[in-house]
Amino acid sequence: MKYKKLIEQxxxxxKASLMSGKDFWQTQDIERLGINSMFLADGPHGIRKQAVAADKLGLNEGIPxxxxxxxxxxxxxxxxxxxxxxxxxxxxxxIAQKVNVLLGPGVNMKRNPLCGRNFEYFSEDPYLAGKMAAAYIRGIQSHGVSACVKHFAANNQEERRMSIDAIVDERTLREIYLTAFEIAVKEGKTKAIMTSYNKLNGTYTNENMHLMRDILRGEWNYNGVVVTDWGGSNDRIAGLLAGNELEMPTTAGETxxxxxxxxxxxxxxEEVLDECVNRLLDLIFTTEEAYKKPxxxxxxxxxxxxxxxxxxESIVLLKNDGNILPLPFGKKVAVIGDFAKDARYQGAxxxxxxxxxxxxxxxxxxESGILSIGFESGFERYGKRNKDKIEKAxxxxRKADVVLxxxxxxxxxxxxxxxxxxMKIPDNQIELLDALYEVNQNIVAILSCGSAVEMPWINKVKGLVHGYLGGQAGARAILRVLSGDVNPSGKLAETYPLRYEDTPSYxxxxxxxxxxxxxxxxxxGYRYYDTSNIDVLFPFGYGLSYTSFEYSDIDVSKTGVTFKxxxxxxxxxxxxxxxxxxxxxxxxxxxxxxLKGFTKVFxxxxxxxxxxxxxxxxxxxYFNVKTNQWEIEEAxxxxMIGASxxxxxxxxxxxxxGTGAPPPYDKNKLPTYYSGRANNVSVEEFENLLGYKVPVSKWDRSIPLGYNDTIEQCQYAKGSTARLAYHLIVFAHWFLRKIGKRSTANLIMMSIYHMPFRGIARMTGGVVNMPMLDGILMIVNGHFFKGLYHVLKERSKKNKGIKEKKQMGT
Incomplete structure (x- = not known):
């Protein structure tokens, strides 16, 4: 061990104290041994270090x-x-903000276009996602600080993410959901990895020995730090045994x-703990070196x-009928849409x-050279209908040559x-488009969103520019593409289906x-659409340019492919x-x-x-489930070299x-998979693929609620207090949306409704501990007075312990 002598002291x-946070964003320090705290901050596309209440969890405004x-x-x-x-x-x-670990990039696959966090992930393809992630990591860590690739693994939905169990066959896990992480580890050499909240095939990811020990530490030879997502620790000892060093945030010493x-x-x-301490110390000492630079x-x-x-360079030109773009000099342009006034430039x-x-x-x-004759918002940002705005737009x-x-x-x-x-954009925006089409058909739509949307309205626009979520300078970047100062070169990293029902995971x-x-x-993604010959709106890898490219003279060798x-x-x-x-x-x-390779060329x-x-x-x-390793089929x-x-x-x-491995499957038992039309596979065939029975997917409403059940499940609780609390939460969510407080309503769903009960202890920084949580669960399960007594007794015990520690410290 690198720090054996220090650990012996x-x-x-x-040693145990180093395994969880000092507060919500910092690791524990040991002053007498010269071990300092590390600061971890959100930051997949920019640093979010809270300006106020930095020791509290929340979404407070960050330092610019x-x-x-x-x-x-x-x-x-x-x-x-x-x-x-x-x-x-x-x-x-x-470094400027004294952040040791930057919590990103995210490399989870875009399994489904409705995942609320798709804006934070790269692609539906693991090779592209992995290569981009490795590049980010190399860049971040070139300064001595650490990246933290996330969320490991199979975190592909946001609802119930802290308790959902992802049931994935081994080959799919390896080829689709782990490949980007593998590239991030082997090529990016990330110093830190964040585990996901969810279970994987029955076990929480940070406790999953197969994922954490067999694959991450064993096959990939990863020797960096593993940190939980915030509040994502279930059984602390099981996590430690799996090699999960750091639990965040603090539990005030409980774990x-x-x-x-x-x-x-x-x-x-104790050797297991020492091994974890050693890896964490290495991250602390190597990242703090970055702050010694002037x-x-x-x-x-x-x-x-x-x-x-x-x-x-990331803007995608999706449609350009009649070469309406770039805009010719002198054309009178009407600028319409609320996003023109207040740019939509990042996620939430x-x-x-x-x-x-x-x-x-x-x-x-x-400065763009585009002649604007005026602006109208045209629609209410959050979906409310407004005929007056449409009429003004x-x-x-009517006065313009082109409508933006x-x-x-x-x-x-x-x-x-x-x-x-x-997958729809709001109806009030489509009503605006329909009305504009009646008065001026030279419409160029500029789309701002971080994920795929349906476009049944696309025939009513001549031009379509997708800026995705372009960051703080995205608005100017789009104008430079519209004017022709920049030739668009972006291509889609995800497929756009014609309708949501066409998606393979529908x-x-x-x-x-x-x-x-x-x-x-x-x-x-495209693996399904292309194999099954499903028509799509825009294919994976698609994007137009103001010029045209010709491919010729392909030559394939054992080491690669060349062409002109x-x-x-x-x-x-x-x-x-x-x-x-x-x-x-x-x-x-x-x-x-x-996809097995790509290059971008000027x-x-x-x-x-x-x-x-x-x-x-x-x-x-390919991954062979019989040999349990990567194999090559002789064939x-x-x-293929493509523009998409x-x-x-x-x-x-x-x-x-090939490597001579035996065929891993019985074709007769997997007819849907061999046809490629795997969008509606029977449970029997899925079980044949898995090699075991699919676990029951419904809650057992007959048993008492426990640590890993969610607040949402209080609707079935035996305790009337819990049922009342559930209905109050649902009402609060409805009411807040009704009065326009949508962000607060979302926060209720994210941080309360789908939270497992253990999250009450894990996310309150020690205010509520696990013994107090036992009392809360008694109340939930119909024992109100017994539970209340238990909560008060354990609270008193906790406060007494804190008081004694303070007295010992003085």
């Missing part, structure tokens, strides 16, 4: 920091070098005492310009950044802790009570060339094609470049020698 109690485009946005750049640049600037700001008692009773070996301030203007550059929840500067569209027109539109219509999703629709209820999302079944297996790429248009531009691989053998079910008009995309260890592999493989997953420009084949 610690008492058992001191650059708000970069979200991960969902930057993924559309398909530019790992750009991702690394974002990471470098995030790391620089982390520290559990560790001490477990070692004294023989339930936990001049730790950052240049606000320069970081803002970088944010703009990132946004520009734990990742909210307080921007150093914030560009708004209306303030940027003069139409009056302005800013539409999208509002801040409280896409949020940490909540899933969306539909029948199995979200998990409604105990569990969520990943019955679609490996067929998520020509800019056949009249303006310089950047093209994302994508490598897809498909196996011709039918012995193992597979998607028709899978090419001047008329220029040709020779491009090489190398093969790597992931190009031909002919199609090598469906726009394949060049094809060739290569024969690859």
């Amino acid at each position: 610690m008492t058992l109690e001191e 920091a650059t708000c970069y485009p979200t991960a969902a946005t930057v993924a559309n750049s398909w530019n790992a070098e750009l991702g690394e640049k974002v990471g470098e600037y995030l790391g620089e700001e982390a 520290d005492e559990e560790i001490v008692q477990a070692i004294k009773s023989g339930g936990l070996k 001049n730790m301030e950052f240049n606000i203007e320069r970081h803002h310009r970088v944010s703009q550059k990132v946004a520009e 929840g734990s990742s909210i950044v307080n921007p150093t500067i914030l560009d708004h569209t209306l303030d940027c027109f003069e 139409c009056t302005l539109a 219509l800013y539409i999208g999703l509002d801040e409280v629709t896409e949020a940490d802790g909540l899933d969306r209820h539909s 029948h199995n999302f979200p998990g409604e009570e105990v569990s969520v079944e990943y019955r679609e297996s490996i067929f998520i 790429l020509t800019n056949a248009g009249t303006v310089a531009g950047m093209e994302v060339a994508q490598l897809y691989v498909g196996c011709k053998s039918k012995d193992i079910f597979r998607p028709k094609k899978e 090419i001047n008009a008329g220029e040709t470049k020779k491009i090489t995309i190398p093969f790597d260890d992931k190009t031909f592999r 002919e493989y199609e090598i 997953s469906v726009d394949i420009r060049l094809e060739d084949t290569i024969f690859v020698e």
Whole structure:
């Protein structure tokens, strides 16, 4: 062990104390041994270090920091070098704010378009997500601070996220849901990983020995720190045994005492604790080195310009009928839509950044060269109908050559802790579009949201520019694309289905009570749509440009593929060339094609470049559940170079020698998976894939509620007090939405309604401990007076203990 001598100087109690937070954002320190606290801060796309009540959990406004485009946005750049640049600037700001660990990036898969946190994740594809994440991590950690890749693993819904059990077959887990983490560990060399709240195949992820020990520590040789998501610790000893060093936030010493008692009773070996302490010390000492450098301030203007550059390269041009874009000089433009006045530029929840500067569209027109004849909001931001606003917008539109219509999703629709209820944008925005179409058909829609939406209205716009959530400089970046100062080069990192019902997980999302079944297996996103020949609105990897590119002269070797790429248009531009691989053998079910490489290239008009995309260890592999390891199937493989997953420009084949592994499946038992149409798999076939019976997915309403049951389940409680509390929470949520306090209403759902009872103890910083929680559960289960007495008795005992400790300290 690296810090063996230092650890030998610690008492058992001191070692245990390091395993949980000092408060909500800092780790414990041991002053006598020179061990300082670390500060951990939210920050996937900007630092959120609370300006006030920094020792309290909450969503207080952060110290100003650059708000970069979200991960969902930057993924559309398909530019790992750009991702690394974002990471470098995030790391620089982390040092300026004395943050040791930056809680990001998030690499969970976009299994379903309704997941409320999709704006914070890169892609539906693990290879693209992993490569972008590794780039971010390298950038952040180049300054000496630590990234913390999250949420490990299979956290693909927000509702009931602290208690839901994700049922995933082993091959799907490895190929789809762990590959991005594997790349983040092996290529990004992340120093920290955050576990997810959910269970995985019956066990909480931070206690899951297969996930944490077999795969993370064993196969990937990860030697960094594992931290829980806030309040995500269930059984502290089980977590420690699995190698989960740090529990956040503080439990005011309660779980520290559990560790001490477990070692004294023989339930936990002290060597296991020492191993965890050693890894945590390494993170503390290596990250605090970053603060010994001089001049730790950052240049606000320069970081803002970088944010703009990132946004520009991530904007996706989805439609451009009649080359309505770029806007010709002198065209009179009507600017309509509430998002033009107040930019929608980031998500909501734990990742909210307080921007150093914030560009708004209306303030940027003069420098853009676009001639605006006026602005009308056109609609109420949060969905309320307003005919007067529509009429004013139409009056302005009649006078314009082109209408720039800013539409999208509002801040409280896409949020940490909540899933969306539909893929639609609000009806009042569509009513506005319908009315505008009647008076002026030259409409360019500018879409602002962090996830896929349905677009039944798309035939009523000639141009469609998707800015996603472009950060604090996103508004100016969009105008530069509209004017032609920037040639758009973004391509979608997720598929846009025609309708939500077409999505492969439609029948199995979200998990409604105990569990969520990943019955679609490996067929998520384009893997499903392309294999099953399902029409989509926009395919994975799609994006238009103001120029055109031609592909030619493919040459495939054992080490990779080369080809020529020509800019056949009249303006310089950047093209994302994508490598897809498909196996011709039918012995193992597979998607028709899978992304296995990509590159982004700048090419001047008329220029040709020779491009090489190398093969790597992931190009031909699949996970064999019989051998329990990665194998290569001996077969002919199609090598495809495309401008999107469906726009394949060049094809060739290569024969690859296999590893000789036995076929892992009985075809006759998995007909749906072999057909690829895995959007509605029977429970029997899913069980054949899993190799065991699917656990019961419904709550057992006959048994008393316990630690891991949720506040939502109080509707079934035996105690009338608990049922009343449930109805009051539901009413408060309804009332707050009714009066327009939607953010507060969302907070109730996120932090109360779906919270398991153990969260009351884990998230209150020791105000409520587990013995007091036992009393609360007595009340919930119908023993009001007995439970109340128990709560008061344990509260008195806790306060007495605190008083005695203070007296001993003096």
